[in-house]
Amino acid sequence: MKYEIKQIASILGVSTNNLNYAEISTLLTDSRKITNPSNTLFFALETKNNDAHNYISELYNSGVRNFVVSKIFNEWRDYTDANFLKVKNCLSSLQKLAQYHRSKFNIPVIGITGSNGKTVVKEWLYQLLEKDFNIVRSPRSYNSQIGVPLSVWQLDRDTELGIFEAGISKPDEMEYLEPVIKPTIGVLTKIGEAHQENFSSLQQKTLEKLELFTNCEVFIYEKDNELVNSCVDLKVLSQKTFTWSRKNMEAHLFISNTEKKENSTAISYTFMNFNYSFEIPFIDDASIENAINCLAVALYLHVPPNDISDRMSALEPVAMRLDVRKGKRGSLIINDSYNSDVNSIKIALDFQHQRKMDRKLKKTLILSDILQSGVPTKSLYKRVADMAEQSGVERIIGIGRDIMTNSEFFTMPEKTFFLTTDEFLKSNIHETFRDELILLKGARKFNFEKINNILEEKIHETVLEVDLDAVVHNFNYYKAKLKPDVKLICMVKANAYGAGAVEITKTLQYHRCDYLAVAVAEEAVSLRNEGITLPIIVLNPEVNGFEELITNNLEPEIYNFRILETFIKNSERSGITDYPIHLKIDTGMHRLGFLPGQIEELADILKKQKGLRVKSIFSHLSASESWTFDDFTHQQMNTFKEVADKIENVLGYPVYKHILNSAGIERFHDYEWDMARLGIGLYGISPSGLKGLKNVFTLKSTILQIKQISNNETIGYGRKERLDHDARIATIRFGYADGMDRQFGNRKGKVLINGQFAPIVGNVCMDLCMIDITDIKAEEGDTVVLIGEELPVTELADSIGTIPYEILTSVSPRVKRIYIKE
8 A cells, every 4th residue: 555645644643734745555664675775765774782863874875755854954954855754753653554554454453462372373373264254464473563554564455464563662652563464363372581671570461561452342352361360450451351160161162172292282172062173283282372372363263174184184383483404515505484475575585585685695585486475366466576676676587376376476587486395306407506605485285395405505404593683683782781972892702602703793784783803804705705895804814914903994903003004014015094093001811912011112103104093992801791890990991091091192193092892891881981892792791690682503413323321331432431331322413523512521521402401421432422312202313402591601611610611612613502592
């Protein structure tokens, strides 16, 4: 649907005088995701650390002409062909516009909230109801104050049912989301501890979530939860409830039995005095509860029980995240298969565009038919083709009868279409892929995992999963602790602490990190070759590496007179002036840097030359994470201030100053100065034990073999461990050549398998190690977690007397990195 800009102005209470004519179909809050500039309305949202008004000139140059703003910059006054709708609060205006849009639809709308299971229930309801309704639903987990209005905006004339989830993290948020969603049917999923930190109790959080259902026609929840029952009474919602229960036969829906089998669960229920049953292909408790919530919705919408049974048995796992894998012949694979609706295609294309940047990779899209969209096929594929073209896709490979029939809408230089996945595989066209960024988007029935298997470079069954969303969360977590004008330098040396520097820095660049830092020029050059344009500090430059630094626009740390004088000579010889450098001061770490007693000589040399210009002065704290050494830390910071001020006064121009590392950001807010350096904290590890970071690394391997070994037998090289019991010993594919420290052997280390810890037994081998799985239900081929949420690297490091840095940076390059994003 499209709105004229004057109509939107009226909705927002803004004057319609002097507005240029424009039609709006796209609402934008992220300036990096432009796809349809002429029909886009940009909302300049402000947060603690960012002000989107700063990106309006950039958007204008990209073709956007319509903006909702809360202030006017002088530089915009020349933009006479643009429309600026000035409001008090841009987020409130976004919600107000979405609320108006929602009011135009007299259709059933399902609103889902809870602590856990919201996205699964939403996606399963889509699978269960897509044959009966043309559905619009929240993309992925768009359930925030921004995500909800963007989701509701997708409603159009063809929509017959809306399914939206709402998430909150603090009190009084739901009152803003309820009128935007305006659900007619409410679903409350499991209430738990997620996002509890801003609520005084579970009761307060539950009451806040129930605000979503204030005006709905019916509200579905589990009656066996006494906390929810009491909150329902307090909110006076009991007259509109549709309850289900495993205990109370008076509930609208009574679950009489659940029987877990090997790979499925049979659920029996009574509804309207009739008995029915169905099976779901899951056995975990969360899936059972989510399925029952979906059952209640389907029954309320009069879906016949026989149809429900058939559809429940075909429920598919919800692919919550896409991942990035290394492909053959220099290619990169973004695997987002099993999820090919229009909204997810747009999100995936944005992510593909984000990963490409300036790299010389051809953008390739492999796309299957889009099933049960409810939109006429010609309109659907015209829309998808436009999205792909606007995103810069250069090669399209379509698989399926519908996309082949509508191939004329795809106008990119290279396009090929096949009826089936097997037909594509037999064509061997995939062998021509070279240096391509390949996005896989396929409905489950097309078995795109076959395509992924032939495109992916196989190195090792052991994988290190790197959660890019967690990296972004941690980046923003520390950013929020700094004053808005303090720049953040992210440390990506040692291959981004083992995570993989290229993908980490692409993510940081996309999220507007200010600076990067690496150890050696070689690391920085590889980032430049991958399209990274952020300023990069080289901490340990080579004396003879000045030319390489200049060629790649890299900024060296200068830590002694030898390298300073060499770089001054090279700059004079090359005719270069004001090349940026960063001065390292040794305030007590006694590793690299100029000592305080050398500052006068240093300042004198700098004052007399023109080739180099000091961009920043910095120092390194020795023990900022330890309260024991706070006196010494304050001494370091006071010394640094005295030295930095002295150099700045001699130079006669302002320079950035920084001393805080991750622990420093956490503990010493009064010493932020102009910049701060984020290292281990970016990767989910707080040096001072701070809560709130997210785990970035999950290291996994597999069981190769299981043996029953008798008591008194020995395990491994050197016969270092003798069993004192009959044991089941499993051999896993991970050894010291992969990054397993040999100190973990002989029961000092452990792994996690099927939710239980298993000790590492015997000496660690080069490629393998052994674990004792006695009393653990496990089979050959099962996954073994070596580092993860429930087995944190900090705990592993403590067990052998080392630090997390050492363990993470020791993970071998032969371990495949997979990058995960929601």
